Amino acid sequence: MSKSRAGLAALALSGLAVLGLQSPASAAAGDCPTGQHYNPSAGCVANGASVNHRNFLPGGKGRVSFSGLMPGTQADLFVESTPRFLASYTVSSAGRVDAQITLPADLPAGEHHLVLHGTGENGGAYAASIPITVRGTVVATVNGSSVATASTSSPTGGLPYTGGEIALVAAAGLALVGTGSGAVVAGRRRRALA
Numbered sequence: 001m002s003k004s005r006a007g008l009a010a011l012a013l014s015g016l017a018v019l020g021l022q023s024p025a026s027a028a029a030g031d032c033p034t035g036q037h038y039n040p041s042a043g044c045v046a047n048g049a050s051v052n053h054r055n056f057l058p059g060g061k062g063r064v065s066f067s068g069l070m071p072g073t074q075a076d077l078f079v080e081s082t083p084r085f086l087a088s089y090t091v092s093s094a095g096r097v098d099a100q101i102t103l104p105a106d107l108p109a110g111e112h113h114l115v116l117h118g119t120g121e122n123g124g125a126y127a128a129s130i131p132i133t134v135r136g137t138v139v140a141t142v143n144g145s146s147v148a149t150a151s152t153s154s155p156t157g158g159l160p161y162t163g164g165e166i167a168l169v170a171a172a173g174l175a176l177v178g179t180g181s182g183a184v185v186a187g188r189r190r191r192a193l194a
Helices: 003-018 166-193
Strands: 036-039 043-046 048-051 061-067 074-080 084-090 096-102 110-119 125-134 137-142 145-150
Touching: 048 110, 048 125, 061 110, 074 096, 074 125, 084 096, 096 110
Parallel strands: none
Antiparallel strands: 036 043, 048 061, 061 096, 074 084, 074 110, 110 125, 137 145
């Protein structure tokens, strides 16, 4: 393999390391980090988890989806800050849990996580977490009757949570790509001058 191809291969592997991914050859069933499970054909892969919206009122409803589970096993869903059991599900033949959920009506406003615990498709422990925000309610009087309405701001007074720290991961990945590209160009210049 030429030096430039070896450099590009090393660059690609370093980018995978920054993004928290591993090649199938480098991972084993027990080596996956939290939030990932081992797939024999793909190595460590992220536990699939999604919700149709991330902002709830106490007692609110939503749809959740989880993938990467062992078919036919039981999986338990909790809402956590202080863990509270929500429901048990039987994993589908496709290794998925897709369900309608209802949060407890007395769940306090603030940041919480929907967490599913079960058995991963490889037989190991599985846990996937989805961050959510529970908004408080404001009681208003309309024509002499009290009405609960949704809060117009987040419980902490700031903006609602809309995702992860992807900017930091992307910046680190771009820095590694830039460093690797610079090394390839410098290597070509040295060969051209020699």
